Amino acid sequence: MSKQKVQLPTQNTNEKIPLKVEVDKSHFINRELSQLLFNARVLEQSLDKRHPLLERLKFLLIFSSNLDEFFEVRVAKLKLQVRYGREVFGPDGLSPKSTLKRLAERCHIYISKQYQVLNDILLPELAKENIHFLKREEWNKSQREWIQSYFDKEVAPIISPIALDPAHPFPKLVNKSLNFIVTLKGKDAFGRESRLAIVPAPRSLPRLIKLPKDDESNKDEFVFLSAVIHEFVDGLFHGMKATGCYQFRVTRNSDLNVKEEEIEDMAAEVQGKLFNRRYGHAVRIEVVENCPEHIVRFLLDEYELTERDLYKCDGPVNLKRLFAVFEMLERPGLEYPEFSPEMPPALESSKCLFDSIKAKDHLLLHPYSSFNPVLDLLRQAALDPAVMSIKQTLYRAGHNSEIVNILVEAARNGKEVTAVIELKARFDEQENLALASRLQEAGAVVCYGVVGYKTHAKMMLILRKESGEFCRYVHLGTGNYHIRNARIYTDYSLFSSNEQLCEDVHKIFQQLTGMGKTLPMKHLFNAPFTLKKKILRLIENETEAAQEGKSARIIIKVNGLTDKSTIVKLYKASQAGVRIDLIIRGICALRPGVKGLSENIAVKSVIGRFLEHNRAFYFENAEHQVYCASADLMERNLSKRIEVCFPILSAKLRERVYKDLTLFITDKGQSWVLDSNGDYRLMTSRTSQKLVQQILLDKHCETAARE
Known part of the structure; x- marks a missing residue:
């Protein structure tokens, strides 16, 4: 690093420095197209043989998951602008309508490539490792008998097929749920001659089913729930014949769209909006590749979508659910090797982390550095009689969060615990509502930040009484207080007792929990x-x-x-x-x-x-x-x-x-x-x-x- 340091000027900060080339819209890249290119780079990792085989499959599924969210949020937002004639142009000058056209062109290419990689590369390579995803025509006699029994006992009792007729209009199907549209022949018990039915796959059932192993087999064999339902769908319509069964999935707008300026109780408003997320406007429909054209047209009309919103899939339409396979396999040679994150000696050997932090600042880089010091500092604060208060922001903490468990313990131990929880952390709203309730029940003070502004800062402030005087300690991070994420996200963690830094953090907490003018800060x-x-x-x-x-x-x-x-x-x-x-x-x-x-x-x-x-x-x-x-x-x-x-x-x-x-x-x-x-x-x-x-x-x- 250069040793030369120049103090920031305090005057003429508004002086204009002329551009030699004037900036215009051609000098900016479209935001949504750039985000889609990021997802394409993730997809490319599934082809990179430097990654272990199962990790390549994981990249493929991450691409699928990312694309789901991309449609639910970014594409949905553009579609709303077009629908209501409120198009907002970005710096690149591309209209939402033109952006949607370009996105669709690329998404069709990427999704086609995704299934090509899955079917032509990854599944054959997995088969060489004795990991098989069996198609219906590949089931042997004993497997078919077992699957038939599984369907009769575990699937059929839960499924509720819905005939489409004047008394049964097209059902409102949940966002991203797996469904089948079935063509029928014959009459039911009431003499009705229905031509179509919808079979929603129960969300409680696993989408991937592991078959029992033979005593001498070293194979791991799986079948998809979609294949099971397809094979035995006739059994759901007694006396009738299913002439076709085609899986499909609808992606909906999942933005909560909370009008914060009009609400009185943020928690109640977010809770109410969570249900509506499941039934927003349709933005994409995926159908199995062999779905007949008249069925495709029927679905498009039902959801008011166009050919551009249609994606034909050469395989399961809900690839994200394939993540379950990683919990059913024990193939360490096909996954990333385990590693032990470093623990700085000054933090590992210290019985009192407050002493170590007072001696000097510490900086960790997760996941290469252990996240344990963050937990250990909070644990010591929860138990230390000298600690008077703990203040912390929580954006994403995760299910059954250890951080929240410790904060609950601290509150029960009589510490003044203040948690600033962001209820609108996208797709973590339900978990954040639950952890807010836990903290409140334990006696912690919980607030939801500032209306109109997401609290995305990562801060912890601990107040401790030492030799009759108050001392403060801070943790500042670039990532969330989420233990699992700390193993897969790279983030910095800073521990400090610098008085000016601690005072700055204290002022921000005052802004978040109270009211008043902006306070001047020394470092932040x-x-x-x-x-x-x-x-x-x-x-x-x-x-x-x-x-x-x-x-x-x-x-x-x-x-x-x-x-x-x-x-x-x-x-x-x-x-x-x-x-x-x-x-x-x-x-x-x-x-x-x-x-x-x-x-x-x-x-x-x-x-x-x-x-x-x-x-x-x-x-x-x-x-x-x-x-x-x-x-x-x-x-x-x-x-x-x-x-x-x-x-x-x-x-x-x-x-x-x-x-x-x-x-x-x-x-x-x-x-x-x-x-x-x-x-x-x-x-x-x-x-x-x-x-x-x-x-x-x-x-x-x-x-x-x-x-």
């Missing part, structure tokens, strides 16, 4: 008040340094970059000669490599075993140079969320973060590079370079598996 940048302004000023500072002939450098690692003001500032910095490296895992609206505009900007995306989630910034001429944050550089994070960005005050820890960042910049084994056309290319072949995440595993973890 916080959204929606100062974060965007400070980031823009840090970029400007590098621009001015470059114009003065000084060395100037910016490194930014975030999950998404879409904020127009930030992108324009980066373009200006590039034109001034600032060297800029952007490590953007997902969405990036900035277009690098444009002559005269962004030639000094490089953008890369790293996709791999761990989800790159940590947000970190390096500004060569800034006061502290290295910063970490809970926020991405997106409009929603900078203006509609409660976020924090914190400096790394220790020179030693700053150097460590800088080295982490440069490792990603120099990586050639796991990086996708964005070009000026908006396309990504893998930097090297899939076999010639070591994965950057494996390098970090080798560096940090005691028992990390070697390639």
Whole structure:
């Protein structure tokens, strides 16, 4: 790292630096198209033989899950704009209607590729490892008898087939549920001659069924529930003949759409909206590939969808449910090897973590570093008679969260526990409502942040009385207080007792739980008040340094970059000669490599075993140079969320973060590079370079598996 430090200017912060090339809509990449390209990069991992075979299958399923959410949220939002004539154009100038057309074109290509990879590559390779997903025609006699018995005992008693006639209109089917449309011949007990019926697959039943093993067999064999229902569907319509059975699935708008300015009780409003999520407007329909055209047309008309919204699937329409296979198999050789996260000696050997944190700041990088110190600090606080209060934000904590268990214990032990819980953390709303109730029952103070702003900051503040005086300790992170995520998401965790940093965190909690004016802060940048302004000023500072002939450098690692003001500032910095490296895992609206505009900007995306989630910034001429944050550089994070960005005050820890960042910049084994056309290319072949995440595993973890 450069040892040169320049204090941020306090005057002329509004001075305009002219652009040599004026920015127009052609210099921005469409947000939704960029997000879809990220999902395509995830799909590509299923072809990368450097990943173990079952992990390649997992990438395929993650792609399917990501695409579900993409339709439920992003596509649904665009469709609503078109439906109600309220189209909002992004910086790229592409209309929602045009965006939907381009998205559909690419989604059809990607979904077709997904099933091609599954059927032609992964399933045959799994079969070589004696893992078989059997089609109906592959069942032998004993298997068929067992499956027939399973259907009779476990499936048929739960299923409620619905005939379609004037007394039974088309049912309202739950979002993403597996259903069958059945064509029938004959008359029922009442003499009615129904032609069609709907068979909803019970959500309580597993979509994947493991067949019993023969005594001498070493095969793991599975059948899909869809195949079981298809094979024995005749048994649901006694006296009639099922002439066709076709699975389908409808994806619906899943945005809660809470009108916060009109509500009185946030918890009650969110609880009420959760049910409606299951029955929002249809945005996509998936049907099995051999579904007849007249049935397809019937379904499209029923859901008011077009051919563009139709996706024909060469296999199960609900691939996400295949995740269950990982709980039914024990094939360690086909999965990532286990590893033991590092535990910093100063934290591992300390009987009192407060003493260790008071001695110096500590920085962890999960999952290479253990998440246990976060839990241990909270446990010690819950039991320590000297601890007076604990304040914590919770965005995603997970089912049966250990963090919440400890906070409950602390409240029962008489600590003043305050939890700021975000009820609108997408798809975790129900769990957050439940943990809020648990904390309230234990005597903790629970609040839901600020109406209109999601609380996305990751903060813990502990107040302890030492020798008659109050001392404060903080934990600040880039990721959630979610133990499982800490094993698969990369995130920084900072422990500090710095008085000014602790005072800043205290002020933010005051803003969240009380009312009053914005309070000045010494070290933290916080959204929606100062974060965007400070980031823009840090970029400007590098621009001015470059114009003065000084060395100037910016490194930014975030999950998404879409904020127009930030992108324009980066373009200006590039034109001034600032060297800029952007490590953007997902969405990036900035277009690098444009002559005269962004030639000094490089953008890369790293996709791999761990989800790159940590947000970190390096500004060569800034006061502290290295910063970490809970926020991405997106409009929603900078203006509609409660976020924090914190400096790394220790020179030693700053150097460590800088080295982490440069490792990603120099990586050639796991990086996708964005070009000026908006396309990504893998930097090297899939076999010639070591994965950057494996390098970090080798560096940090005691028992990390070697390639």
